[in-house]
Amino acid sequence: MKADWLLRAEAEQEQLWSQLCRLEAALSNENFMGQLEEETRQDLKDQRDGMAQYNAALSRRIKRNGGTVCE
Numbered sequence: 001m002k003a004d005w006l007l008r009a010e011a012e013q014e015q016l017w018s019q020l021c022r023l024e025a026a027l028s029n030e031n032f033m034g035q036l037e038e039e040t041r042q043d044l045k046d047q048r049d050g051m052a053q054y055n056a057a058l059s060r061r062i063k064r065n066g067g068t069v070c071e
Contacts (some may be wrong), residue, residue: 002066002067003065004063006037006065006066006067008061009058009062009067010057010062010067010068010069012035013058013062013069014069014070016051016054016055016058017069017070017071018056018070019051020048020051020052020064023047023048023051024048025042025046027044027045031035033040059071
């Protein structure tokens with residue numbers, strides 16, 4: 001049986017992964033990105049980078065403790 005914290009971490013990582021995938025899709029959409037100001041585009045890229053870094057750290061922690069992650 002998994003520890004409560006590990007179950008919460010897995011659920012958090014699953015949600016984070018889903019959000020990160022949607023953000024990546026938006027960043028890849030030239031029509032969408034073309035409608036945004038440069039400052040907003042950069043903010044979205046920075047947000048993606050931060051989310052990706054957090055996801056990587058959270059995923060490593062989950063895996064180290066026997067959990068499963070979305071990849």
